Amino acid sequence: MLIQQDMELGEKLAILADAAKYDVACTSSGVERKGKPGQLGSTVAAGLCHSFAADGRCISLLKILYTNQCVYDCRYCINRRSNDVPRAAFTADEICRLTMEFYRRNYIEGLFLSSGILHSPDYTMDLLYQTLWKLRFECGFNGYIHMKAIPGADPELIRRAGFLADRMSVNLELPTAEGLRTLAPSKDRKRILTPMRQIQRGIEAQRQELVPYRQGRRFVPAGQSTQMIVGATPENDYQMLTVAEALYRNYGLKRVFYSAFVRVNDDSLLPALPGGPPLLREHRLYQADWLLRFYGFGAGELLSERQPNFNIFLDPKCDWALRHLELFPVEVQTADYNTLLRVPGVGVRSAKRIVAARRSGRLDFPDLKRMGVVLKRAVYFLTCGGRMMYPVRMDRDFITAQLLGEEKRRVWDIGRQDSFRQMSMFDDGMLSPVPSGEDRRSAVWGEL
Amino acid sequence: MVIFTCEDSLEGILCGVYDAWMSRLGHANVRLELQERGNLRMFSEYRQTAKEDWKTEKVIDTIRRKAGQEVYEQVFHASLSREEEKADRIYRFLICALHLGPAVTDMLQIPAVYELFRMNRNVTREAMHLIEFIRFSQLREGALFGVVGPENDVILLMAPHFADRLNAENWIIYDEKRNKAVVHPAGGECALVRLPDEKWRERLTESGDQEEFERLWKTFHTHIAIRERTNRACQMTHLPLRFRPYMTEFQ
Numbered sequence A: 001m002l003i004q005q006d007m008e009l010g011e012k013l014a015i016l017a018d019a020a021k022y023d024v025a026c027t028s029s030g031v032e033r034k035g036k037p038g039q040l041g042s043t044v045a046a047g048l049c050h051s052f053a054a055d056g057r058c059i060s061l062l063k064i065l066y067t068n069q070c071v072y073d074c075r076y077c078i079n080r081r082s083n084d085v086p087r088a089a090f091t092a093d094e095i096c097r098l099t100m101e102f103y104r105r106n107y108i109e110g111l112f113l114s115s116g117i118l119h120s121p122d123y124t125m126d127l128l129y130q131t132l133w134k135l136r137f138e139c140g141f142n143g144y145i146h147m148k149a150i151p152g153a154d155p156e157l158i159r160r161a162g163f164l165a166d167r168m169s170v171n172l173e174l175p176t177a178e179g180l181r182t183l184a185p186s187k188d189r190k191r192i193l194t195p196m197r198q199i200q201r202g203i204e205a206q207r208q209e210l211v212p213y214r215q216g217r218r219f220v221p222a223g224q225s226t227q228m229i230v231g232a233t234p235e236n237d238y239q240m241l242t243v244a245e246a247l248y249r250n251y252g253l254k255r256v257f258y259s260a261f262v263r264v265n266d267d268s269l270l271p272a273l274p275g276g277p278p279l280l281r282e283h284r285l286y287q288a289d290w291l292l293r294f295y296g297f298g299a300g301e302l303l304s305e306r307q308p309n310f311n312i313f314l315d316p317k318c319d320w321a322l323r324h325l326e327l328f329p330v331e332v333q334t335a336d337y338n339t340l341l342r343v344p345g346v347g348v349r350s351a352k353r354i355v356a357a358r359r360s361g362r363l364d365f366p367d368l369k370r371m372g373v374v375l376k377r378a379v380y381f382l383t384c385g386g387r388m389m390y391p392v393r394m395d396r397d398f399i400t401a402q403l404l405g406e407e408k409r410r411v412w413d414i415g416r417q418d419s420f421r422q423m424s425m426f427d428d429g430m431l432s433p434v435p436s437g438e439d440r441r442s443a444v445w446g447e448l
Numbered sequence B: 001m002v003i004f005t006c007e008d009s010l011e012g013i014l015c016g017v018y019d020a021w022m023s024r025l026g027h028a029n030v031r032l033e034l035q036e037r038g039n040l041r042m043f044s045e046y047r048q049t050a051k052e053d054w055k056t057e058k059v060i061d062t063i064r065r066k067a068g069q070e071v072y073e074q075v076f077h078a079s080l081s082r083e084e085e086k087a088d089r090i091y092r093f094l095i096c097a098l099h100l101g102p103a104v105t106d107m108l109q110i111p112a113v114y115e116l117f118r119m120n121r122n123v124t125r126e127a128m129h130l131i132e133f134i135r136f137s138q139l140r141e142g143a144l145f146g147v148v149g150p151e152n153d154v155i156l157l158m159a160p161h162f163a164d165r166l167n168a169e170n171w172i173i174y175d176e177k178r179n180k181a182v183v184h185p186a187g188g189e190c191a192l193v194r195l196p197d198e199k200w201r202e203r204l205t206e207s208g209d210q211e212e213f214e215r216l217w218k219t220f221h222t223h224i225a226i227r228e229r230t231n232r233a234c235q236m237t238h239l240p241l242r243f244r245p246y247m248t249e250f251q
Helices: A009-020 A092-104 A121-138 A155-162 A177-183 A189-208 A237-251 A279-294 A316-323 A337-341 A348-360 A365-370 A396-415 A437-444 B010-022 B053-067 B069-079 B086-100 B102-106 B111-133 B155-165 B199-205 B210-223 B232-238 B241-246
Strands: A061-065 A110-114 A144-148 A167-169 A224-230 A255-260 B002-006 B030-034 B045-048 B136-138 B144-148 B171-175 B180-184 B191-194
Touching: A009 A061, A009 A092, A009 B210, A061 A092, A092 A110, A092 A121, A092 B210, A110 A121, A121 A144, A121 A155, A155 A167, A155 A189, A177 A189, A189 A224, A189 A237, A224 A237, A224 A279, A237 A255, A237 A279, A255 A279, A279 A316, A316 A396, A337 A348, A348 A365, A348 B102, B002 B010, B010 B030, B010 B053, B010 B069, B010 B086, B030 B086, B053 B069, B053 B086, B069 B086, B069 B102, B069 B111, B086 B102, B086 B111, B102 B111, B111 B155, B111 B241, B155 B171, B155 B180
Parallel strands: A061 A110, A110 A144, A144 A167, A167 A224, A224 A255, B002 B030, B002 B045, B144 B171
Antiparallel strands: B136 B144, B171 B180, B180 B191
């Protein structure tokens, strides 16, 4: 389908925002940059979210595609070549104007620029580069820019673009090479990993410089990120998490995003998802991702070959703690920071507050609550001055039952949004876990 | 019980702190309250604090010297809070702070410290939210005008962020509830002014090219949401309803 030329800016924006929304990365974090006199914009290290859309996701950046015309035919993607959707393309001037005017009015924190592949990767990357150049040097934009590196584009183009953007990302899309081969036949894993490695090397080389150039621009100062689709291919959570861990470790990524698969195309190779996108699975993966990055957990601790998927009812940290009851309860006064972090209900902030506060006196459970510890989870795993809040049997079944009371309700909320349930006398509100392959096999052979 | 009443401002509260402390009645026998707030108490004596610069300076100097800059900043933030009890809470906190020194901010197990920490957190969070959620409209002359209706008096905390970010723009942040505004001329310094009249509303309605971008922004905001993932509860958690009347995309 041809790109329509005579389109109004509003229509283009609608089409190209619609086309870009399945990319989840919308963070504006990672780099702190003060404003420059006469220029527009600054960045904040923690990032700012300027609005929230109806799906509850934050809107931080003006997330658009340069064009939704694409030469590839990836089965999961709404912009694939074989789809009959309206195609549009911005011009560099239009993108600059939108970004500047939205930014002045404090609608956005910056620009997220991606694109379908128009003609060839090089051609597309060049368009993106020229747009960024215009925005930075002609319009004087000093805010945040997140840009996609197009796999297969010339390394020189990627290098140059890296000096204009704050964050770059290359989407891995599917965690395994096989998955990629089935669903995205024109992409291959090596071509995706090459630019990722190049960006990593660029960032690291800059870190080695003894005298950094003060005036010059830094290369991808906010680091790089990637995204994986959850639930489009049969990979389990353990595989996803191992891949994420490897990416953090070997490619120095800042973030790995998980995107619950939304079935936008009717394709025989895509899974049918009668219950909607696998939101709970995505949620558990994000929880585990946080445990990897901030809590010192390893993928192998949370999951294993024998237990490859996350518990539906318990969050990964509770699940881990219940499997390691021998390490608990932990004494608040004496446990070190890393041990405190592993207690369910204790987060990074509350652990830091505990460590700071206990220097000057004893802490009790009400104090912990004030410091932000979630007591309904933490009571089973903590002692203050050698005593638990109330007598607890350190028994796995008992604690699980206690924790499930609240957790089950939350799982229900996430899994079934906005749906009302018929009440029934025989229904105790339990979600029955999905039977695994092994269960099915044993049912067939009558080994129950 | 002797109750010292003071003006609702950092200077006023610190003068109250000075008077209450220097009255030598003992901390347990004095209390600080804001002027013209709430009911009078029986069996207590009311004393009005005079606001004088030398008292404020003296207290600020003592806080900085004995307890450090961070404690002073926390007190400043707390003085912007909406809570009626704030004057007395600041007083109780300063008793601890001057006694324990800079480390006091970590000692959340002390109730007076926790109360101040809580007020401080509430004020800072709201300021942070408004930095994210404020929407500017362009007046005909090209100046940007943003209206907020915060619970705490936070426009002073928002100003430095925008003075840095929009340094080449003329902008005004207007607090609808307190009729105050921060005005920033392009390339200049911010100033806090009172804007009592409703003239700015007329000016806002006759604005220039803003409608085009407001429309575009609304388009973007609707189209960026994924229909299959609709989750109003989640949106509500992150973006509470009280901010929405001031935001372009929800108008």
